[in-house]
Amino acid sequence: MLAAPPSTFVACLSPDAAQNALMGPYDDSVTTPKPFALGWRLLRICGWTLLAIVGVALSFYGFLHSNHNQHEIVPGLLYRSAQLPAGEFVRLAKQTGLRTVINLRGENVGRDWYDAQFRSARELGISFLNYRMSASRELTVEQMTELAQMLRDAPKPVLIHCGSGSDRSGLACALFLLEAGHPPEAVAHQLSLRFGHFPYLWSRSWAMDNSLKAYQESQRLPVRKVAVLVGN
DSSP states (O other): OOOOOHHHHHHTSOHHHHHHHHHOOOOTTTTSOOHHHHHHHHHHHHHHHHHHHHHHHHHHHHHHHHTTTOEEEETTTEEEESOOOHHHHHHHHHHHTOOEEEETTOOOTTOHHHHHHHHHHHHHTOEEEEOOOOTTSOOOHHHHHHHHHHHHHSOSSEEEEOSSSSSHHHHHHHHHHHHTTOOHHHHHHTSSGGGTOOOSTTOOTHHHHHHHHHHHHHOOSOOOOOOOOTTO
């Protein structure tokens, strides 16, 4: 006996059943994402987002240090930077008429970067002051007071620098502005991402923020003014 063709059985079914028989079984795996697939997709989105954030951060960091993080803070008075090559330091000194350099990395006789800058400053008749501090270690109020005195007494214009120009330089510049009576927003801005200061995650540079805050809280008397005369 010959089997009837499939169409013969389809014809005996109701219209809905016939349509289902022709289309075959419904496979929901095609249209309904599985939990694993959703998790993997979310993970990929998070991964790409994180890469984008890191990429932007690295690009900004590279931009900051493309010019050694040089910034004019108070025209004709205060400048900040990372450690400058000797040639770049000489160029800046002549361009701005620097009279003082405050090196926050401390005295490092015998190190190429130190000897080169010290020699250049001496040849240009620029005062060279050292004040050793660490970006990851809080300064006491006494140390902050000592640094403030150095800033007040230094002949202007003055260049303040550390290694990267982000943390220690930021604290010293914030202290300069605080003592000179600048608005709190201007003081706080010196310790910001604008200059590469990032006191989060694994960074311990929050010590600079804490040092400034403790000093501000200790100063309840009227703000002492930094001499602003270029001839000081």
